[in-house]
Amino acid sequence: MSPIKADGPLVRRLAELSVGNVTSGVDLGRLTRWRIGGMADAMVEPDSVEHVAALLAFLSNEGVPYCVVGETSNLLFDSSGLRGVLVRVGDRLSGIEVSGSRMSVASGTRVPHVARTSAAHGLAGIEHIVGIPGTMGGLVLMNGGSQRKGIGSHVASVQYVSETGEVLSYTREQCDFSYRHSSLQGRRGVVVGVELELEHGDSVSINQEMDEIVESRAQRFPQDEPNCGSTFLSNPAMYATVGPPGKVIEEAGFKGMVLGGAQVSPIHANFINNASSATSDDVLSLIGLIRGTVHARTGFLLDAEARYVAPDGSMRPAHEVCDDRGLTREIRESDRNRLSDVV
Template sequence: MPLASLGRWGIGGPADIVVTPQSASTLAAALAVIAEYDARHIVIGDGSNVLFDDAGFRGVVLRIGRGLGGIRRLDEQRVEAGAGMWVPAFVRQVIDWGMAGAVHAIGIPGTLGGLITMNGGSQRKGIGENVAHVDAIDHQGRMRRLTHDQLDYRYRASRLQRGDLIVVSAQLRFAPGDRTAMRREALSILAARRAKFPRVRANCGSVFVSDPALYSRIGPPGLAIERAGLKGVSVGGAQISPDHANFIVNNGGARAQDVLHLILLARRSVADLSGIAMDAEVRHLAPDGVMRPAHEVAELLGDRTLPGATA
């Protein structure tokens, strides 16, 4: 199966096998078989934060999807939700139950497991502050429970990013909130996203993490990239979006190599401007299964194999 069909960028070569478990037990069984045969494998959600390599991936892709979704209310302040639940649907349900604290994530495309792993969010907030505990499976198919303290949440980071555990479900805690006010805030966030973020061309969302030092010196990554004169710059079929410079869009036929060049160009240009090197939220999957932050891969490639950029 082409990985391009699994990711939001529409980029990536073939994968040998793709498995979409429909329950925690089938995920555990799949992992046990993979461990028995020592098969190369990776785990993804909806692929919104992954740049698949042009050469694809020689191994098994475990895709956490809607079969591991679902949500239930435990009491007035707590919910339990599956890793495969679509984030906007999760936020809407939490709002309907009168729970405050998740509205900032209303416009984030992706699954809850990915959001929890990345401590994702917007407006400089992260879902990690609401996570009470996570139930996860290791790569031998064994269940583990991690408390909030064990998850080591930091800005856009958590212990889960080590990759040795796969989120199955989580319990989250919220404060009481006014439904009407939260719905109004959610609509406002969605309207703002529609006005400034690219919607037509394939993209993965924000490419770079907002750095506090950069934010105080220039502003968010998109503004810094724009100040560096790169808004609208293209390499091959990839382009730094003319709508928002922290997005890279696929204008048709883009390759992973094109995206990596733009990441490198943006990172070096902003570093020249500000003295601060931005880190990517996006992770690159290599053909051998190694997953690294995309800026690290871009720096490794350097100027050796990357084509020129055009405005």
């Protein structure tokens, strides 16, 4: 598909829809947390649920490729960019309402703000999300969390817009939450809001626990480098047998290893940093070598939490792309010519 022209009819029609801010020619390398990706043809930032519904209905009816993002904290865009529309759900679609033990949160609201707001109202249960970058929509979609917890356990309901523009509501049970999974994944719609059911607690104690979590993350994780957070999911069976991903990857010799512009963090081996103009191929090659080598050593296959976004806007776990491209394999001596160890 040819790029959308900045002054072309599609951009003009998007502007005429009045469904939020429209930008043509967006540099994904500047926008995304990994600082990787070429140009996206256009970006729309909706202002309301109604805007999201009208926009998705239009894009679907017109057959225009699109990709929905929040803070992009777990996304790896292809370095060739996005030949379509980036639908960004962020500050323009944010807000929190509290009633008793329930919090209604718009999907573009930043996760740490949600956590601190719950503490301010003496509501407990989601302390573990305080240090997670990103927006609530993405957190709910991935059932994100930390300390092996997920936001899904405190979700009462989710408001969702289908790819055809239908506004729907799902219960916690319908979302089928499990570890870093929900039934909403793999669809083309948008999480636009979530209602949380929390427990009453003491604000001082809740904030203290959050402070400790933030401090612990600052000490253990590379927070000042461009990365997607944890690259690989923690497999409970692997965790019980050989340990968490970071430990297993380090023991396989990858900590600090560099391939092209991508580097396995010397601070925590489950993070891959964009150390120097990394490409999507650099990151995928590292993911494939780590996945294949760890499997050869332990018998466990690491699945990626990071999701790859293709130029047509389709999205899937990065390890599936590695498998398809033949990148998932044990490290060989010949690979040493492409790799450097800077630990």
